[in-house]
Amino acid sequence: MRTDVIVVAAGRGQRAGEGLPKQFRTIGGQTVLRQTLQRFAGHPGIRHILPVIHPDHAALCAESMRDVRGIKTPVTGGETRQASVRAGLEALAGDPPDLVLIHDAARPFVSDRLIAEAIAAARDHGAAIPALKLVDTIKALGADDSLSTGPDRDRLRSVQTPQAFRYALILHAHRAAPVDTLTDDAAVAEAAGHRVFAFAGDPANIKLTTQEDFVTAERRAAADLLDVRTATGFDVHAFGEGDHVVLGGVKIPFTQGLAGHSDADVVLHALTDALLGTVASADIGSHFPPSDPQWKGASSDRFLAHAAALVRQAGGLITHLDATVICEAPKIGPHRDAMRQAIAEIVEISPARVSVKATTSERLGFTGRGEGIAALAAATVRLPWLD
Ligand SMILES: Nc1ccn([C@@H]2O[C@H](COP(=O)(O)OP(=O)(O)OP(=O)(O)O)[C@@H](O)[C@H]2O)c(=O)n1
Numbered sequence: 552m553r554t555d556v557i558v559v560a561a562g563r564g565q566r567a568g569e570g571l572p573k574q575f576r577t578i579g580g581q582t583v584l585r586q587t588l589q590r591f592a593g594h595p596g597i598r599h600i601l602p603v604i605h606p607d608h609a610a611l612c613a614e615s616m617r618d619v620r621g622i623k624t625p626v627t628g629g630e631t632r633q634a635s636v637r638a639g640l641e642a643l644a645g646d647p648p649d650l651v652l653i654h655d656a657a658r659p660f661v662s663d664r665l666i667a668e669a670i671a672a673a674r675d676h677g678a679a680i681p682a683l684k685l686v687d688t689i690k691a692l693g694a695d696d697s698l699s700t701g702p703d704r705d706r707l708r709s710v711q712t713p714q715a716f717r718y719a720l721i722l723h724a725h726r727a728a729p730v731d732t733l734t735d736d737a738a739v740a741e742a743a744g745h746r747v748f749a750f751a752g753d754p755a756n757i758k759l760t761t762q763e764d765f766v767t768a769e770r771r772a773a774a775d776l777l778d779v780r781t782a783t784g785f786d787v788h789a790f791g792e793g794d795h796v797v798l799g800g801v802k803i804p805f806t807q808g809l810a811g812h813s814d815a816d817v818v819l820h821a822l823t824d825a826l827l828g829t830v831a832s833a834d835i836g837s838h839f840p841p842s843d844p845q846w847k848g849a850s851s852d853r854f855l856a857h858a859a860a861l862v863r864q865a866g867g868l869i870t871h872l873d874a875t876v877i878c879e880a881p882k883i884g885p886h887r888d889a890m891r892q893a894i895a896e897i898v899e900i901s902p903a904r905v906s907v908k909a910t911t912s913e914r915l916g917f918t919g920r921g922e923g924i925a926a927l928a929a930a931t932v933r934l935p936w937l938d
């Protein structure tokens with residue numbers, strides 16, 4: 552069944568305190584919204600992901616959506632969560648899904664298990680939400696601030712998102728809602744006369760609401776991105792005709808050029824292979840075959856940017872890139888910082904995370920004889936542990 556997810560991200564996050572709305576704050580080096588979107592993008596049961604945002608945050612949202620699979624153009628939300636969900640539902644009407652999940656951007660720890668159960672429960676029941684048993688004794692607060700014994704906790708549940716529905720059911724329920732201040736979509740479905748069923752929630756699927764939640768989330772995000780991978784790359788190009796070489800994205804005047812199908816930037820090629828290695832995605836030749844005329848003379852920025860995008864699509868963070876250039880000439884030192892800057896811009900990380908080194912081979916071998924330039928590279932990334 553076609554299943555789309557609406558991620559509501561149009562709130563102001565006032566309870567979380569100063570600064571950016573909470574969905575655009577970072578935890579573990581990535582925005583909360585991006586982490587939430589990635590959770591759904593990585594799930595095979597999801598067709599499209601529709602973010603609902605405040606128009607002031609279009610640029611922030613674009614940044615968080617970059618390279619996320621299956622994303623639709625965001626729509627503008629409303630004054631309340633309910634109004635934002637309604638805007639999302641209406642936006643899906645042109646190409647309606649069979650099922651829709653509705654999820655808070657502020658819940659970045661939603662698991663594959665929860666997404667799968669939400670889809671199955673919506674298919675089976677039409678309206679279903681994740682619910683947790685309460686672990687504490689519940690008391691009711693009186694007008695004079697005294698406490699009295701509250702309702703039987705065995706009959707109570709705290710509920711989460713993703714809340715899951717047949718699309719037509721929840722769209723009509725939202726259209727018929729008597730008020731627009733209901734705090735979840737189960738309440739909207741209930742108001743329209745539907746029975747809403749529960750499936751097991753997940754205590755780890757917290758909604759980031761207060762500053763304390765961010766402290767917990769930071770610890771959790773660090774633990775989630777624990778698949779640290781390093782991979783290497785190597786490339787060689789022979790000298791040929793020309794008056795410059797391109798190394799690390801920088802044009803360096805020289806007495807010869809480098810021969811190759813593209814611009815023969817050995818440094819970017821070695822870095823591309825290193826990044827592809829971290830996500831086990833073959834090598835530069837498989838992605839950009841030298842036999843393909845479209846890559847003739849191509850700037851190698853494109854190859855490296857593509858590899859970086861594949862890492863991001865896998866939910867990864869590029870934490871370090873290291874390249875060593877092996878040649879007798881030209882001198883690399885004077886261009887080192889420009890190369891670091893160029894590489895950082897292509898991969899979209901800080902130059903502080905990019906290292907460029909150079910060595911000669913003591914006049915030994917093909918580099919020593921001045922026949923060409925070689926480059927070695929290593930890339931380190933942090934990925935979610937998915938096995
Ligand atoms: N008008 C609104 C209000 C809330 N939300 C979204 O609904 C989710 C759950 O709401 P909540 O945690 O209450 O977020 P905020 O309204 O942003 O927080 P606060 O009440 O602290 O301002 C969040 O992902 C939030 O961005 C929304 O899309 N549109």
Ligand SMILES: C[C@](O)(CO)[C@H](O)COP(=O)(O)O
Pocket residue numbers: 632655710711712734735736758
């Ligand atoms: C939808 C929800 O996340 C379920 O727990 C919640 O109701 C929305 O957050 P709010 O803080 O109650 O607005």
